[in-house]
Amino acid sequence: MWTDMRPAVEMPRLFERGGDTVSFAGGLPDLDVLPLDAIARQMSGLVRLGGRIALQYSTPHVAQALVPAIGDLMGREGACPAAADLVPTSGSQMGLMAAGLALAEPGETVLVQTPVYPGAAAAFRTAGLRLRAIPRDARGLAPEGLRETILQLRREGRTARLAYCNPTFQNPTGATLPADRRRELLAVAGELDLTVIEDNPYGLLGFDGQTTDSLKALAPDRVVYLGTFSKVFAPGLRCGWIAAPREQAAALRRTTEVMALSPSPLAQAAIAAFHARSGWTELIDRYRAAYRERCALMADALERELGDGGPWTWRRPQGGFYLWLRHRDGLDTGPLAAVAAGHGVSFVPGSHFRIDGGPSDALRLCFSHVPRDRVAVGVSRLATALRGGAA
Ligand code: PMP
Numbered sequence: 547m548w549t550d551m552r553p554a555v556e557m558p559r560l561f562e563r564g565g566d567t568v569s570f571a572g573g574l575p576d577l578d579v580l581p582l583d584a585i586a587r588q589m590s591g592l593v594r595l596g597g598r599i600a601l602q603y604s605t606p607h608v609a610q611a612l613v614p615a616i617g618d619l620m621g622r623e624g625a626c627p628a629a630a631d632l633v634p635t636s637g638s639q640m641g642l643m644a645a646g647l648a649l650a651e652p653g654e655t656v657l658v659q660t661p662v663y664p665g666a667a668a669a670f671r672t673a674g675l676r677l678r679a680i681p682r683d684a685r686g687l688a689p690e691g692l693r694e695t696i697l698q699l700r701r702e703g704r705t706a707r708l709a710y711c712n713p714t715f716q717n718p719t720g721a722t723l724p725a726d727r728r729r730e731l732l733a734v735a736g737e738l739d740l741t742v743i744e745d746n747p748y749g750l751l752g753f754d755g756q757t758t759d760s761l762k763a764l765a766p767d768r769v770v771y772l773g774t775f776s777k778v779f780a781p782g783l784r785c786g787w788i789a790a791p792r793e794q795a796a797a798l799r800r801t802t803e804v805m806a807l808s809p810s811p812l813a814q815a816a817i818a819a820f821h822a823r824s825g826w827t828e829l830i831d832r833y834r835a836a837y838r839e840r841c842a843l844m845a846d847a848l849e850r851e852l853g854d855g856g857p858w859t860w861r862r863p864q865g866g867f868y869l870w871l872r873h874r875d876g877l878d879t880g881p882l883a884a885v886a887a888g889h890g891v892s893f894v895p896g897s898h899f900r901i902d903g904g905p906s907d908a909l910r911l912c913f914s915h916v917p918r919d920r921v922a923v924g925v926s927r928l929a930t931a932l933r934g935g936a937a
Contacts, residue, residue: 568924570911571892573717573867575777576840579832581824588819589812596815604811606803608632608787612814615821616773616787622826623714623749624763625771627789633798636784636809638745640802641772642666645708645743646673648801649770649794655704657695657740659687659711661718661899661908666710666745677901680709686723687711689730696738709740714758715748715866718899718910722758722864732765741794742769747777750830752865753838767791770798775817777867778830783813837867840913843921844869851929858932867914870896878905886931891924 592600608616613629620627635641642665650656652674658666660679667677678699681691692709699706711731713723723731735742744761762771774786786809788798802809845862848871852858857874873879879895886893896906916924 566890567887568891568916568920568927570844570913570916570924570928571894572915573912574915575781575833575867576836576915577780579829579836580780581829584824585816585820588823589816592812592815592819600812600815602811604808606634606799606808608634609811609814609818611818611822615818615826616789618821618826619750619773619778620760620762620771620789623746623757624759625766625789627762627766627771631789631792631795633788633790633795633802634809634814635772635774635786635788635802636806637776637781637786638747638772638774639665639669640805640809641774641786641788642669642710642743642745643672644788644798644801644805645770645772646670646675648797649741649743650675650708651705653705654708655699655706657692657706657709658901659713659716660901661896661906662710662901663712663717663745664898666712667901670710675708676704678706679901680711686721686727687713687731689727689734692731693734693738696734696740707740708743709735710743710745711761712745712747713761714746715751715863715868717748717866718868718894718896719870720861720863720866720868721870725758728759728761728764732761732768735768736765740768743772744769745772747774748866750778750826751834751837751867753834753841754864755831755834756864762789770794778826778833779817779820783810783816785809785813785817834865837865837914840916840918840921841869843918844911844913844916844925847922847925848929851925852932867912869911869913871909871911872896873907876907879907879909880905882909882931885934886928889927889931891927891931893928 646669655676655678656670657678657680681688696706742761762769771789790798841863858871860869860871863869880897883895894910896908900906
């Protein structure tokens with residue numbers, strides 16, 4: 547099993563050279579917007595006043611104090627989970643692994659949105675699951691194709707009862723599944739008794755503050771929702787949650803307990819304290835503004851460098867961290883990563899997001915953490931590399 551496992555998160559680092567390299571590779575948040583002094587004061591207060599609880603072992607339940615912080619986030623996309631249905635995680639990566647272990651038996655097939663977040667593919671494979679792509683068309687996931695694929699698998703005697711997607715500002719394409727498609731997808735899930743795993747780290751990072759109702763909001767009984775504080779607060783706290791239908795929440799809780807006993811109570815307390823003090827609006831607005839600006843710098847530079855009717859095409863992202871660049875004539879972008887590294891710029895080739903690891907005509911550019919004054923330099927180097935210029 548290990549031989550066909552693809553690396554989950556290491557690969558972007560392979561292409562980072564440090565020094566003068568401009569990295570469009572790793573999907574990191576821009577922590578410059580965090581009010582570090584306020585967080586430091588709150589954390590020190592927590593340790594002084596509540597350290598004997600926050601530094602003690604805990605149970606796999608979301609701390610009472612954190613429930614409003616989660617409700618506030620999920621409510622912005624129309625969902626309102628019961629506290630009893632929440633399971634704490636150390637981030638959505640743990641949620642993916644727990645879902646793969648708790649909600650299916652090894653050998654079953656999980657249907658996944660492609661191109662796929664590689665950490666999801668790696669988690670499901672590590673849980674012993676097989677992967678199949680959910681068919682798609684120009685508007686995104688194709689509900690009819692999902693139905694046909696599931697029925698075909700079942701005719702072949704396979705068990706397929708999980709479907710995974712990252713429907714809003716997707717990693718890696720930046721695309722958002724339209725509302726009508728969400729409803730159709732959930733209708734198919736209802737008809738075929740599928741559980742949909744909704745992975746939603748970026749949903750509140752729409753540049754203009756726009757949101758789309760989450761799948762969880764539309765069909766609470768069908769959807770296992772993976773939430774995380776990594777992109778609206780800080781990934782280093784390793785804190786997230788699962789909101790699941792009651793029975794599945796119980797199974798997920800048992801699994802997460804085996805994985806970690808409980809996620810960090812100190813991290814949960816720190817986030818609860820921040821939310822109680824400041825709420826989410828100001829911080830999320832600051833993140834959104836930072837990414838809106840970076841994305842505009844990148845998209846404008848691409849327009850200048852590659853927007854001359856040449857072979858590269860892309861859509862301007864409306865939110866999230868990523869821009870997906872595609873080659874019209876199907877050029878394999880894999881070999882270009884090394885060429886780009888030679889020019890002092892890094893990206894992740896599209897093959898990394900394929901479930902078969904085959905060649906891809908696309909590449910992922912991450913704009914979220916590039917210093918503002920380096921974006922245009924990076925895009926100019928990228929354009930030179932993509933045009934096949936000498937280093
Ligand atoms: N899902 C997706 C789609 C992601 O992009 C990421 C992080 N890059 C994760 C899950 C994992 O995030 P975390 O474990 O920090 O919550």
